[in-house]
Amino acid sequence: MYYKVHHIVHLQYYPQNREGVACLQAPQGKRRLNISMTTKTKLEGLLFVLPGFLYTVAVLGYPLVYNFLLSLRNVDVRTFVRGTSTFVGLANFKALFSNPTFLLVLKNTFVFTFGSLVFQFTIGFALALLFAKRFKLAGPVRGLLLIAYMMPMSVTAMLGKNIFGVSGLINDLLLKVGLIQQPVEWLVNTSTAMIGVVAMNCWVGIPFNMLILTSGLTTIPDSLYDSAAVDGATGWQRFRYITLPLLRPAILAVLMLGFIYTFKAFDLMFVMTAGGPLNSTDVLGTYAYQLSFTKYQFSLGAATGMVLFCCLLVVGLFYLRLIAAEED
């Protein structure tokens, strides 16, 4: 699945915390009690944490350490079986960062991520505000929009391949409207292929953004808007001074999660363009895969994976800090 559901559940509670809704006061009260915990209960606590901890070490820690160690050696098709690989330190990372293809891939990853975030957030937010109006048929229409979000990514990618084909839907529309005279070879040209994949990613990202922002909007009490209206606030002022500040936690979360999910994209490009033409839609995920599974340069593939991991780690830590700051 593209976006996992448990984040959404978490987020639905999150804005309520900011407003001090009663149910979320309880854990804070409990925290004070913890000070007087006996050693026995502390041990009990650790015991409860243990399964989760072991699970994390097994399924996350082990591959991560394995991958990290692999990225510091020179394992490839020549050294793999003979066991002649040696420790090379950061040589793989140096090789990557002096390789123009890798730098292009890194750039692509950021272009893809920020391109997707800007459009999916703006459009998703606009739709969330629209559907917050609770007009007739708002529910069913919003439900229909979610279909794109529920579709497996490979299906979306196949659709994208057709929609952006030379005789595909987009060209057909643009030709009929008269915006272009000749069909555009979207996925053939290095300059336009990225537009295709970003558009298809937004196709999935817009409903996701809409969903989370809508649930954020429902937590803002109507009474605030009513009293602002009484005080003579315009529509823009109400949006600027009520909606935006109160929605801040949800906005931050949707941007952070969007960043993480988009940055590690793989399936969309793999199916829609195979990273091509000429690496123009290759991102870190697909590039690492090619290095390891097509060219058997296992250590370079592992190093690419580490770069991807580090970027996400930085964003993840940033997100945790923001959450902590909001909670204080």
Add this chain to the structure above:
Amino acid sequence: MKRDILTLGVVLLVALCANLAAAAPVEVTLWHYFEHEADALEKVVADYNAMQDEIYIVPTFVSRDELMNQYTIGAISGQLPDIGMVDSPDMASYIALGVFEDITDYLKDWDDLQYFYEGPLSSCMDAEGRIYGLPNNSNCLALLCNMDMLRAAGYNEPPKTWDELLEVAAATTDASKGIYGFAMSAISNEEGTFQFIPWLYASGAKVSSIDSPEAVEALSFLTTLVDKGYMSKEVINWGQGDAYNAFIGGRAAMLESGTWQIATLDRDKVHESFEYQYALLPMGKQYASVIGGENFGITTACKAKDACVEFLKFMQSAKNNAQWCEIAGKLPVRRDAIDHAPFLSEDERYVVFTEGMNYAVARGPHPEWPIISEALYSALQAALIGAKTPQQAIKDAAAVINPILEVTPIGE
């Protein structure tokens, strides 16, 4: 999961055998990516399962990409089938990765080995000449022409030279109807390289002399086809199946076509829609084509090596190889199979391909072929979409290929 269950089943079976001291066959798995050829495989496997009770072979289809992933993962984890099929240019990499077992000693006393063609057999060997498998079939590329279209444009014969190809392509192209004179695959994987190699060698260049003016000439020729509108730019996203579909759909007058497409042409009953004819790929400085085909090997995780080698020998016997090729639309890998395969001389299409084999070159063998291959198809793509000049594209490819060949030379 399925494999685990299978493995468990085999373990239980073996334990049972030991207990009862009975000779129940050992179940062995065989991985392959054959689609329209699967009938041929199933037939030979069923025959073999019925005629002996040492092993029972279970063929499992795994898509081509996934099969390659599984071999790579298997090289690390040891989770491999007993018998594995592989595309011939990939074999050298998997030998280097330790996926396949050295079966030289098992074949020491097998007289049949002398009948195998050198090219296909060499793709099963490492640099020291040790044998890790047997070639199953060969194929090469030829020019397939829609004769109805060619005649309508005033040509009764397929083109024989590059100049003639250009001329016929120009005459058969009809941009207003979306019909192109020529179609090929220039996709960013091994298929793109496969289809590019004949042009490279026809110009007089080789992979080992990629930084030559001849190589530039070959790439310039294909680029001209796109620039003049005789070939769709979309070929860079077309696999060989996509190009074939364009041809049978009447959207291309000529196609760079493989031997296996004889079987699909028959399946699709193309002769009912229009008349087609095969010819050698047109001559540049010389005729050239490229050898394709699959090999079968015994993996290092095989449970019954002796018995599985016996199966390979059976499958690749002259008679069975001939039968296989007739069902699957392939060329045999051994000289003496021709005695059992009258279709090779009776069917004009096979006659063209058999002649083409005389000019066909092998890819590699080289353990780093995937990297060389990427450099080649990237050059092709860059030139076709105009991102680089043919000169620059070839220069960039040479910068990747030459250092690799300096360490491990390629056998050409």
